[in-house]
Amino acid sequence: MSTRPAAGRCLVDLSAQDRLRSRAPERAPMLRVLCCPPAGAAAGYWRFLVREDVHVLGAQYPGRESRFREPAAPTVEALAAEAAAAVAAAPWARAAITPGASADVPLVVLGHSMGASVAAELASRLEHREGIRVALLALSAKTAPGTAEVASTGAGTGAGSDEDLREGLDPLAPGADAAMVRWLRRLGGTPEAVLEHPELLALQLPALRADLRVSMAYDRFPAPVGAPLLLLRGTEDVTVDPGGLEAWRPVSTGPVQRREYPGGHHPLADHGDRLLEDLLACAASGRSG
Known part of the structure; x- marks a missing residue:
């Protein structure tokens, strides 16, 4: 099947x-x-x-x-x-x-x-x-x-040199979600209503982290x-x-x-x-x- x-x-x-x-x-x-x-x-x-x-x-x-x-x-x-x-x-x-x-x-x-x-x-x-x-x-x-x-980025590049991005990729790390929110806010494109809403973030972050790992590899x-x-x-x-x-x-x-x-x-x-x-x-x- x-x-x-x-x-x-x-x-x-x-x-x-x-x-x-x-x-x-x-x-x-x-x-x-x-x-x-x-x-x-x-x-x-x-x-x-x-x-x-x-x-x-x-x-x-x-x-x-x-x-x-x-x-x-x-x-x-x-x-x-x-x-x-x-x-x-x-x-x-x-x-x-x-x-x-x-x-x-x-x-x-x-x-x-x-x-x-x-x-x-x-x-x-x-x-x-x-x-x-x-x-x-x-x-x-x-x-x-x-x-x-490009220094201090990560989204448009291969390896991700941004400290917040590196910290945010591991969901088990202390402060990972907060680091990812800081990175997303600097990047732009994510509505503040999502960034300020823990339940919405919890739905979005797993897919985002998975995509970023795939993209970087x-x-x-x-x-x-x-x-x-x-x-x-x-x-x-x-x-x-x-x-x-x-x-x-x-x-x-x-x-x-x-x-x-x-x-x-x-x-x-x-x-x-x-x-x-x-x-x-x-x-x-x-x-x-």
Whole structure:
């Protein structure tokens, strides 16, 4: 008997959920965005991207929402493998395999922070193992594997030099939760209502710690994809410098473009329209090229 999670649990159709709430009719999308969230976050992190003419799907990691009771994934590669299997089983995936199909919609694989590592692995698996063409790989706010750390960070890098982060990773250490809250507050992106609520924190911290360990252990590049590469960064993000982001170059044999958005480590939600414009333009230029 298979122990693999059902596709619906590890790949969430955020656009379909939005239509159910709004009762809006389904429209043919001009872009399909497959999103990998950062450490501790659920697929719904990407809900800000949902538009009537954009199909947004989020990878749902174990340990949160519909997968709350599932054990954490052991590696980034395991997260990417289950997401790739779910994508391959999706009805729309056949169009991505057939060049020139009338229903063909550009597929963007997008990952933020830890999700950038998952996205790189996922795009590689889709292209090399599933035969699914990716129009664009977009990586945000994450230093590439093997790149020297930015001092006093940890979230966007491989090893984690931040003292609060190191103390917070061990849930049995005295003051671990308080250290993790201090680190999250400096990083930004987590609502104060969560940081100040012990019960909510108790639900979120196990998944966050598991994700951070997995992210820090990731030390390889997957087989490169032929899709263009888009590198994204907040202008005030101290967790990853332009050089560390640029070091993702080996994951693609296509052209590289770069975009910066005002803000820190989590700037994308405040610039959703601009992000979609950039994704659509870069995906279109890659397909025409």
